[in-house]
Amino acid sequence: MIEPRTGNYLSSCSNEAVELYNQAIDLILGSQSGAAQALDRALKLDGHFALAAAARYFVEKDIGGPDANRFLSLATESAVHASEWEREHIDILFGFMTDAGNTIDRARAYLKTNPGDLLIVSQLSSYLIFYGGPNKLTAVLNLLESVGQGRENDWAFLARLGFAASEAGDRQRGRTLIERALELRPESLYSIHALAHLLHDEGEAEESTRVIQRWLSEYEGSARDGQMYSHVQWHLALSEWQTGERDNAIKRYTEFCSPDVTTCGPVLALADCGGFLLRDYLATGKATALPKDALEHIERFWTMISHPFIALHIAGLYASAEDSEGLEKCVSSIVGSPTCTSREVSLALVSALRDFVAKDYKHAAMFLASISLAARIGIGGSNVERILIDLIEEHAKDRSASSSPSA
Numbered sequence: 538m539i540e541p542r543t544g545n546y547l548s549s550c551s552n553e554a555v556e557l558y559n560q561a562i563d564l565i566l567g568s569q570s571g572a573a574q575a576l577d578r579a580l581k582l583d584g585h586f587a588l589a590a591a592a593r594y595f596v597e598k599d600i601g602g603p604d605a606n607r608f609l610s611l612a613t614e615s616a617v618h619a620s621e622w623e624r625e626h627i628d629i630l631f632g633f634m635t636d637a638g639n640t641i642d643r644a645r646a647y648l649k650t651n652p653g654d655l656l657i658v659s660q661l662s663s664y665l666i667f668y669g670g671p672n673k674l675t676a677v678l679n680l681l682e683s684v685g686q687g688r689e690n691d692w693a694f695l696a697r698l699g700f701a702a703s704e705a706g707d708r709q710r711g712r713t714l715i716e717r718a719l720e721l722r723p724e725s726l727y728s729i730h731a732l733a734h735l736l737h738d739e740g741e742a743e744e745s746t747r748v749i750q751r752w753l754s755e756y757e758g759s760a761r762d763g764q765m766y767s768h769v770q771w772h773l774a775l776s777e778w779q780t781g782e783r784d785n786a787i788k789r790y791t792e793f794c795s796p797d798v799t800t801c802g803p804v805l806a807l808a809d810c811g812g813f814l815l816r817d818y819l820a821t822g823k824a825t826a827l828p829k830d831a832l833e834h835i836e837r838f839w840t841m842i843s844h845p846f847i848a849l850h851i852a853g854l855y856a857s858a859e860d861s862e863g864l865e866k867c868v869s870s871i872v873g874s875p876t877c878t879s880r881e882v883s884l885a886l887v888s889a890l891r892d893f894v895a896k897d898y899k900h901a902a903m904f905l906a907s908i909s910l911a912a913r914i915g916i917g918g919s920n921v922e923r924i925l926i927d928l929i930e931e932h933a934k935d936r937s938a939s940s941s942p943s944a
Contacts, residue, residue: 542653542691547588548619554582558589565596566655566693567725568765572596580611587615591627592656598634599764599802626654633660638668652684655693662697667804667846667918670878671911674705692721692728700731703738704920711735724756726765733772738920742779749773767799771809778817787817797830803837804847808918810834811850812925814857819932824859842867843874846917848883849926856890864891882912889929898937905930 538555540547547555557579564572576593579586594608609631616624629647632640637660644661648654662677669676678701681694688694696718703711712735718728729752736745749772753760760766770793778786790813792798799806810831818824831854841847848871855863867887871880889904905926913923 542655542688543622543651544653545622545651546620547586548623549579549583549586549589551579551582551586554579554586554589557582558586558592561589561592562656563693563722565592566659566727567722568727568730568763569724570759570762570766584611585615585618587612587619587627588623590615591630595630595634595656601803622651626651626657629657630660633657633664637664648684652686653688655684655691655697658684658694659697662701667844670915674701674914677701678705690721692718692725695721696725696728696731700734703731703735708735708739723752724759726760726763726769729756730765730769730772733769733776734919734921737772737775738924742776745776746773746780749776762800764800764802767794767801768805768809770794771813774813775816778813783817795828795830796834803834807834807838807847807850808922811853811857812921815850815853816925816928818857818859819928825857827854827858827860839870842870843877843880843883844917845879845882845886845915846922849886849916849922852887852890853925856894859894861891861894864894867891879915882908882916886916886926889933893929893933896936896940898933898940902930902933902937905933 538547538549538552539545541559547558549555549558557575561572561575561579564570564575573593573596576589576596579589580593583589590608590612594605594612597605597608612627616627619627625647629640629644632643641661641664644657648657648661651657658680662680665673665677665680681698681701685694685698695714699711699714699718701711702708702714712732715728715731715735718725719732722728729749733745733749736742736748749769753769753773760769770789774786774789774794777789794809794813796806796810799809801809814825814831835851835854838847838851842851848867852864852867855867864887868884868891871884871887874880885904885908889901892898892901892904908926913926916922916926
């Protein structure tokens, strides 16, 4: 049977296994529940189905599951009997999971002949979003545009293209594309997550609350175990918080988004935790001791502290607790890390939050002012992170002005 997006034949002795694999890829691209189960059924029907084993490894590795190595071995062994394109797909998919930086060029070359392989497109886009530097918005949009021919009705492609267009500043186009993706596959967590991002960037908290609540009322049952489920709940909690429903927002965050309950991967869980608690601290001025799960989650990321995205959210957590010792540890860890292009940005972010907690708002604002727009784009993540940095800077400037002798 044929893989519907690439038009390539799949090496399997079972048509039913192929159907299950194709269903699983849709579930993965939609960040929905059930991909692991579909792949397990496929592998029962064909125990040497290389692509199914590779996708199963991808899912298991992504959640930190205990059977990842078993599926890795199965995929590697089965790939010997797979076709050339399947072996290349597997090699690149695994490359993004183990050595992403050295996989980019191979992925780009592969996509020239397999532009419909949206799992690889998605992995390359995700890498660029976090490591693509100041030009990443254009890079991601250009990548998606380059593989778009013939995909006018592919919901997974449209959702990603719409998200990229919105991030690059064309939110009208982005919304049209994302809403079309939701028409085609309304249960997709990825697509509703993309719309939530757009509405956040537009400052439409009330609309975001209505849209997400309505979506959850219809599709929550099939979304519960999806990786983006907790992140969509986070967007709803953030919208509720922004519209003055702080108690509901904190309850929702605690129930669905904190590190010990989240369905998200580790990096997104850190961002949701740090982003929410820091926003609440900035608005209320009330420090809250970090819970055990947040402290344990921080410990997973010290080797990545020089990356600005990680630095922002770890320091944000310590700032929300007014933990000066933790913030000083961030500073010293970055200073002691290997030199890289982003280290100074990380140091400026952490130093700003350290000074903010110390009520030295003038210097906090100065550190943030030193981070150019290009550097802010290169921090990684989405507009959500850039808006958060703007928010820290606004609070620092306001408090600096109100605390000055002439105020």
